[in-house]
Each structure stands twice: as C-alpha cells, then as structure tokens.
Amino acid sequence: MHTDRGPCRSRDDASRGCSSLRSRAHYPGPGGVVGCRVYRCRVTDAPAPRTEPAAAPPRSPWPALWALVIGFFMILVDTTIVNVANPAIKAALDPESNNLDRVVWVTSAYLLAYAVPLLITGRLGDRFGPKNLYLIGLAVFTLASLACGLSTSLNMLIWARAAQGLGAALLTPQTMAVITRTFPPERRGAAMGLWGAASGVAMLVGPLAGGFLVDGLGWEWIFFINLPVGVVGFVLAWMLVPKLETHTHRFDVPGVFLSAIAMFLIVFGLQEAEAYDWGVIWGPISVWGLIGAGIVVMALFLWYQGRTKNEPLVPLGLFRDRNFAWSNITIAIVGFTVTAQGLPLMFFLQLARGLTPTESALLLIPMALAAGIVSPFAGRLLDRVDPRVMLVPGLLLVAVSLFLFAWMMNTDTPILWMLLPSLILGFGNAGMWGPLATTATRDLPMRQAGAGSGIYNTMRTIGSVLGSAAIAAFMQSRLEANLPGADDASGGFGGGAPPDAIAAPFADAMAQTMLLPAAFILLGVVAVLFLRRPKHLR
Known part of the structure; x- marks a missing residue:
C-alpha cells in the first residue's frame, strides 16, 4: 500500500x-x-533504504602548495640575495682583509647549519606533522633574519646565518613531503613544476631585490625584507595547509650525532684549508687530519645505519629504488655546481668590471625568466615522458652556460654578451630542478615521505656545502697564482674595483675558478643516464 x-x-x-x-x-x-x-x-509501508550523507568533494592540494611555496621561495631569495651582497658585506664588516675565506663563511655557516639536521627534520615531519614543522621553521628563519640585519660584526652575522639555516632545515623537507603525500604520482610532475618555477622566479627576484636594496638602503635590508614575507607565509600556511596523518618513528640519536660530526669535520677542513696552506691548524690538528677524520666518521655512520636494529636515521632500503638513489647522487652534484658558480661570477662582475650589485643582477634576468616560464611546462611534460628526456639536455645546457661564462670573464668582452649564457642557464635550470625532485620522490612510500625528502635535501645541501668550501679554496689558490702576494698586500678587495693594473689578472682568476663548477656538472649528466622510467609509465 x-x-x-x-x-x-x-x-x-x-x-x-x-x-x-x-x-x-x-x-x-x-x-x-x-x-x-x-x-x-x-x-x-516498507521501510525506506537508509541514505548516507553525500561525501564532501576532495580538497584540492594546490592552495596548500602555493602557501608552502612562499616559505620555500623566501629561502631561495635569501640565498641569491646574499650572493649579490657578499662584496658589500665584506666592505662593511671585513674591509681590511684581502682574504675572501671569511666572508664565504656567511654562506657556509648557513649551509652547514642547514645540512646537519635535515635528516632528522624530515623524520620529525613524519612524526609530528609537516604543517607543524613548517610553521616552526618559518618562525625561526624569520626571527633569525632580523638578527642578521642587526649584526654589527662578521662573526655575529655568521652566527645569525647559522640560525637561519636551522630554520630552513625545519621548513624545507616539509614542502616536498606534502607534495608526495597529497598529489598522486601521475600529477607530481606538475606540482614539482610549480616548485621549479618558484626557483626560477627567486633567481630573478633575489638578485634584483638584492641589488636595489644594497645600493639604496644597505646590505642589512636583504635580511629585513624577510620579515613581512615570513609573517604572510606563516598566516597562509596556518590557514591552508592540511594536517596530514602522522607516523610514529624512533629517532636515531647516535646517527644524528655521527652525521653531524662527520659533516663538520669535512666542511671545516675544506673551508680552512687555504687559510692554513693545507697544513697544521693548531698543535696536532691539521687540515688533512680533519678531512680524513670526517671521512672515517662518515663511513662509521653509514655502517651503523646498515647495522642498527632500531629505525635508522637514513633508511638505506630507500636506495634500492634506482631512481631515488641516482637522483640523490645527481642533486649533490647540482648543489655543488649551483653554489660554486655564483661566487666567482659576482666577484668578477662587481670587482673586475666595476658593476653595482643592481647592474650585476640585471644580467641574470634572462636566466630567471627562462626558468620561471619553462619550468611549469617541463613539469607537466615530465608526467608523460622518461625523466632522462628532460634531465640530460637540462644538465648539458647548464654546463654549456658555465663554460661560456668562463670564456667571457675577462676585461675585454662586452658585458652584454653575458646575457647569452644567462639565458642558456635558465633553460638548463628548468630541465634540472623540478624533473630531478619529481624523479626522486615519485615512487616513495607515503610513510617515509618525510625521510625521503630529508635525504634528498640533505644530499643537495651536502653538495652545496662542499661546493662553497671547494670554490673558496680554489678561488683563493687562483688569486695567489694570478696575483702573487695579493693576500698580504695593503688594502682589500672588499671596497670596490681593484686598480686597472690588477683587474685583468683578477678577472683571469675568477674565470679559472668558474671552470670547476662547469666541469663538475658533467658528472651529473653521467649520473642521470642510470635512471629508468617511473612505475606509472612502465
């Protein structure tokens, strides 16, 4: 009825x-x-079937990614700004010395403090949630930026930069972990394309903002500019980034201790090698002793990671994935190259050619525009093709651009000619950063997304630290070879362009220094040949 x-x-x-x-x-x-x-x-009369509430549509991961990119973007801008401002920082805080090693520690201290805790911060993101770690890291980085701007000595600035590095270490692994956990494998290329585009735009904004701020307001403002950006990024991340499932992990305290000691010994030894003529530092402590001890401790760390019965800091099982393993090797090479190439280029432009920081930055516009425009398209294409199709040409273009820079770094080449290698470098970056990160993380298990991201960023930063240390030592040796006795000469390199009589040999020293990263990136071309097609394309 x-x-x-x-x-x-x-x-x-x-x-x-x-x-x-x-x-x-x-x-x-x-x-x-x-x-x-x-x-x-x-x-x-019959009972009606029970109806369930309609399921809410899945939340788009893109707003959260945009919010996270703000903090990541700020870190990249800060790095490129400091590269532009290094000569001004040296002139203000270390004007009497001709030795460039001390000002390089403004970069090296940041990279060292960034590299050492990255492995554990990736795990912390898995344990307590990537959103929470991101917000803490962003707050630390922003407050440390204030301390950098208020520094009145080079030593104070170096310590403040180390605090910045700690904040960046808390923040950075969480961006990649969120991408891995919220985007399906077949869409991660597009997400990493945005990540790569942020890198490209930062390469434009950083040098330009650095040039304008250093010329107009002083080097302190390259750090003060982070304060409003950090506040806005914190609010947006608080509102838009979801709270993801957490996973219980046992923290490998001995592993953290061993990795920190190994990194410090190796990097400090490389950084101080030229200052002590690769000899004795104090008493029985020598440069080669530090480096050798660091290598031994690193070997002990890796042995312990393979033998520990507790959950290791570095899950070596992840390296059974061939793409993850070779991507990590390649990103270390890329980190070395990118960090190493910036220092000789900026010193050449500002000291050998007499350009202002702003004028130096303008020469990098083609690089930044090319990377920012091409990266999103490269990311979407990567979801459909073998990663080697993008990475081999990208890395080769980077090598070509650096060799061209080295060839043009003299006092006779018209300065506008340097726009060509700048453009080529931008296209190379578009085929390098996003595709490499996507390939490394695409097939990671969700439970170990933070650990995998931490390993990847650690490898990149290890390369950057070694690149910073190696380029400082190599640059100082080239200066001594081209300008004998320059380290003991009166006056300094920090107060403006050198006299005409030494401008040419100074330029030659910087050009010879640029050959180191140009040759090193070719190792990355060899490494990516061992990659294979990702699972969703097999």
Missing part, C-alpha cells in the same frame, strides 16, 4: 524516501540528506 503525497517539502519527507516521476538525479539536500526538488514522493 502506498500514498501519493505530492512534492517533497521537508527534510522528514526526504528521509522517508523519494521516487521521481521524472528522469532527474537526486541532489544533496539540507544537512547532507538526499532530497529532491519538484519530485513527487510516495510513502510506502
């Missing part, structure tokens, strides 16, 4: 069951109960 009651008019009517007199679909009514618009309802 049933009664025709006409159109549904209430939630109770809808809950007792509706059958349409027309061919129209149901829609979710008030409170999530299924109802109908002009349907006529029949109430039957």
Whole structure:
C-alpha cells in the first residue's frame, strides 16, 4: 500500500524516501540528506533504504602548495640575495682583509647549519606533522633574519646565518613531503613544476631585490625584507595547509650525532684549508687530519645505519629504488655546481668590471625568466615522458652556460654578451630542478615521505656545502697564482674595483675558478643516464 503525497517539502519527507516521476538525479539536500526538488514522493509501508550523507568533494592540494611555496621561495631569495651582497658585506664588516675565506663563511655557516639536521627534520615531519614543522621553521628563519640585519660584526652575522639555516632545515623537507603525500604520482610532475618555477622566479627576484636594496638602503635590508614575507607565509600556511596523518618513528640519536660530526669535520677542513696552506691548524690538528677524520666518521655512520636494529636515521632500503638513489647522487652534484658558480661570477662582475650589485643582477634576468616560464611546462611534460628526456639536455645546457661564462670573464668582452649564457642557464635550470625532485620522490612510500625528502635535501645541501668550501679554496689558490702576494698586500678587495693594473689578472682568476663548477656538472649528466622510467609509465 502506498500514498501519493505530492512534492517533497521537508527534510522528514526526504528521509522517508523519494521516487521521481521524472528522469532527474537526486541532489544533496539540507544537512547532507538526499532530497529532491519538484519530485513527487510516495510513502510506502516498507521501510525506506537508509541514505548516507553525500561525501564532501576532495580538497584540492594546490592552495596548500602555493602557501608552502612562499616559505620555500623566501629561502631561495635569501640565498641569491646574499650572493649579490657578499662584496658589500665584506666592505662593511671585513674591509681590511684581502682574504675572501671569511666572508664565504656567511654562506657556509648557513649551509652547514642547514645540512646537519635535515635528516632528522624530515623524520620529525613524519612524526609530528609537516604543517607543524613548517610553521616552526618559518618562525625561526624569520626571527633569525632580523638578527642578521642587526649584526654589527662578521662573526655575529655568521652566527645569525647559522640560525637561519636551522630554520630552513625545519621548513624545507616539509614542502616536498606534502607534495608526495597529497598529489598522486601521475600529477607530481606538475606540482614539482610549480616548485621549479618558484626557483626560477627567486633567481630573478633575489638578485634584483638584492641589488636595489644594497645600493639604496644597505646590505642589512636583504635580511629585513624577510620579515613581512615570513609573517604572510606563516598566516597562509596556518590557514591552508592540511594536517596530514602522522607516523610514529624512533629517532636515531647516535646517527644524528655521527652525521653531524662527520659533516663538520669535512666542511671545516675544506673551508680552512687555504687559510692554513693545507697544513697544521693548531698543535696536532691539521687540515688533512680533519678531512680524513670526517671521512672515517662518515663511513662509521653509514655502517651503523646498515647495522642498527632500531629505525635508522637514513633508511638505506630507500636506495634500492634506482631512481631515488641516482637522483640523490645527481642533486649533490647540482648543489655543488649551483653554489660554486655564483661566487666567482659576482666577484668578477662587481670587482673586475666595476658593476653595482643592481647592474650585476640585471644580467641574470634572462636566466630567471627562462626558468620561471619553462619550468611549469617541463613539469607537466615530465608526467608523460622518461625523466632522462628532460634531465640530460637540462644538465648539458647548464654546463654549456658555465663554460661560456668562463670564456667571457675577462676585461675585454662586452658585458652584454653575458646575457647569452644567462639565458642558456635558465633553460638548463628548468630541465634540472623540478624533473630531478619529481624523479626522486615519485615512487616513495607515503610513510617515509618525510625521510625521503630529508635525504634528498640533505644530499643537495651536502653538495652545496662542499661546493662553497671547494670554490673558496680554489678561488683563493687562483688569486695567489694570478696575483702573487695579493693576500698580504695593503688594502682589500672588499671596497670596490681593484686598480686597472690588477683587474685583468683578477678577472683571469675568477674565470679559472668558474671552470670547476662547469666541469663538475658533467658528472651529473653521467649520473642521470642510470635512471629508468617511473612505475606509472612502465
């Protein structure tokens, strides 16, 4: 028996069951109960089937990614700004010395403090949630930026930069972990394309902002500019980034201790090698002793990671994935190259050629525009092709651009000619950063997304630290070879362009220094040849 009651008019009517007199679909009514618009309802004696609330549409991961990119973007801008401002920082805080090693520690201290805790901060993101770690890291980085701007000595600035590095270490692994956990494998290339585009735009904004700020307001403002950006990024991340599932991990305290000691010994030894003529530092402590001890401790760390019964800091099982293993080797090479190439180029432009920081930055516009425009397209293409199709040409273009820079770094080449290698470098970056990160993380298990991201960023930063240390030592040796006795000469390199008589040999020293990163990136071309097609394309 049933009664025709006409159109549904209430939630109770809808809950007792509706059958349409027309061919129209149901829609979710008030409170999530299924109802109908002009349907006529029949109430039957039989109980109506129970209806479930309509499921909410899945939340788009893109707003969260945009919010996270703000903090990541700020870190990249800060790095490129400091490269532009190094000569001004040296002139203000270390004007009497001709030795460039001390000012290089403004970069090396940041990179060292960034590299050492990266492995554990990736694990912390898995344990306590990437959103929480990101917010803490962003707050630390922003406050440390204030301390950098208020520094009155080079030593104070170096310590403040180390605090910045700690904040960046808390923040950076979380961006890649969120991409890995919120985007499906077949869409991660597009997400990493945005990540790569942020790198390209930072390469434009950093040098330009650095040039304008150093020329107009002083070097301190390259750090003060982080304060409003950090506050906005914190608010947006608090609002838009979801709280993801956490995973319990046992923290490998001995592993953290061993890795920190190994990194410090190796980097400090490389950084101070030229200052002590690769000899004795104090008493029985020598440069080669530090480096050798660091290598031994690093070997002990890796042995311990393979033997520990607790959860290791570095899950060596991840390296059974060939793409993850070779991507990590390649990103270390890339980190070395990118860090090493910036220092000789900026010193050449500002000291050998007499350009201002702003004028030096303008020469990098083609690089930044090319990377920022091409990276999103490269990311979407990577979701459909073998990663080697993008990475081999990208790395080769980077090598070509650096060799061209080295060839043009003299006092006779028209300065505008340097726009060509700058453009080539931008295209190379677009085929390098995003595709490499995507290839490394695409097939990671969700439970170890933070650990994998931490390893990847650690390898990149290890390369950067070694690149910073090696380029300082190599640059100082080239200066001594081209300008004998320059380290003991009166005056300094920090106060402006050198006299005409030494401009040419100074330029030659910087050009010879540029050959180191140009040759080193070719190792990356060899490494990516061992990659294979990702699982979703097999």
